[in-house]
Amino acid sequence: MSGEGMRYDAADIEVLEGREAVRKRPGMWVGSTGERGLHQMVFDIVGWAVRAVLATGGGCVDVTLTPDGGVRVADDGTAVPFEGAGDGSALGLEALLTSLRAGPEPDGRHIALVGHCSVGLLVVNALSSRLTAEVRCGGVHRVQEHARGVALAPPAAVGPTRTSGTTVAFWPDAEIFETTQCSFAVLAERFRQVAFLNRSLEISLTDERRTGGPRKVRFRYPEGVRDFVSALDAETGAALEPDVIAFEREDPRMAGTMEVALLWGGSREERLHSFANSRLTHEGGTHVDGFHDGVAAAVTAWARRRGLLTAQDAGPGADRITEGLTAVVSVKLDRPEFLGPIRGLLGGTQVRACVGQAVREHLGTWFQERPDRAAAIVDRIIRDRHRQ
Structure with a gap:
């Protein structure tokens, strides 16, 4: 031509x-x-x-x-x-x-x-x-x-x-x-x-x-993500801890709010659903990273206080900590930073820090208030770690 x-x-x-x-x-x-x-x-x-x-x-x-x-x-x-x-x-x-x-x-x-x-x-x-x-x-x-x-x-x-x-x-x-x-x-x-x-x-x-x-x-679900996790857990069978661990918090550092609910069940898989402004984040993002950071920190700190881990022992890996975990992490932000062409990945470094801190503090308090139930969860995590 x-x-x-x-x-x-x-x-x-x-x-x-x-x-x-x-x-x-x-x-x-x-x-x-x-x-x-x-x-x-x-x-x-x-x-x-x-x-x-x-x-x-x-x-x-x-x-x-x-x-x-x-x-x-x-x-x-x-x-x-x-x-x-x-x-x-x-x-x-x-x-x-x-x-x-x-x-x-x-x-x-x-x-x-x-x-x-x-x-x-x-x-x-x-x-x-x-x-x-x-x-x-x-x-x-x-x-x-x-x-x-x-x-x-x-x-x-x-x-x-x-x-x-x-x-x-x-x-x-x-x-x-x-x-x-x-x-x-x-x-x-x-x-x-x-x-x-x-x-x-x-x-x-x-x-x-x-x-x-x-x-x-x-x-209609008056308890929000607490009801969500209960419904997800009902699909898998009985949990070690029947009460859902849940909280809601606003943090001006990330210009938004977070709502988190979780429980450890009897399965071997992690079932985590994450959302930003009610949008499903298929690829996760900083709110999911912060959630994992907070859970790992709370479990490791409680295990050290109870003598299950020494100061020299490394904490259990994320795969062990989240084994059998059912969770929903929902953040609502004034200015969400979605990454990627389909906007399924949440960005924002402050989101990770805020969610991580909130999960660590709330889960740590829950462990202290329910030591017997915390032992059932953490002992299994540490025991499985030593079997590797």
Whole structure:
């Protein structure tokens, strides 16, 4: 081919904006046009609802899979008016549904990230054959209809209301997605995790597609990650120590809070689940490193005080200390530092130091207050170490 035929200049560049850009390359925004992308759409709308509920201190999010292939998400949180703030300081719901650059991805310790990212309401709207948004605030119930990302008419008042909240119903576009059927099991498992990690939140999931009648599950866990670890342990059998060791602490050095729960069970495997701002950190990170540091320091210090280790003995390795350990480590940070292309690894050196110190202090106090139970745990760790 000649150089003349390979010429490429500004005239060859196609600029797509807004809904056109999303519909042209849907996989760029939601990850795939298969089931995974479909679930990301649901997670994004549910994430919006969860943030609205947490902003009020707690409440309910109800998700329904409708018989005609739609998904309806209703919350009783703080509603965003269609027009936004009167002074222009905040964007309205209509702008968020129709503008790709309506604002940055939400962040901060009070934000629960339900999906692997927050793609924005326009993306869901543009990839849906139709979407209905309902806002209940200021005593008025208003509704707006959209088709493939375009508003069909201005928001219309449909009646008075005494409640506050938002309902978004959308129908994924069959022209875009390979399937429009969400997995009840996948959604339920993620919603269960989010409920464990946010104790003031209640999430329900109803499947109205079943021929045998609706199926519904509801998740609410007042004890937070303590309940999470109890549920994980129930899957493996009886533990040496039936009481979950759990604590919550705020540390300004890392600009956030941590919630940790753990117990040693009878299995030989470590089962550790870690989260940052409710996002699952598949690759771990500094909060996991800090957790391991703290557990190792507390176990080693208690063993030395009890004469199980001399001053010259090296402490047991991390693999021995965490053998049979079931734990959940959740941090909520104002400015989380995610590393890597899929943001599954948490960074931040202060996070490691803060979590390590907190775990060491709390677990050390727990050992002192329950010496018999501590002995059952630490003796096994030291005994297994000597058998190596």
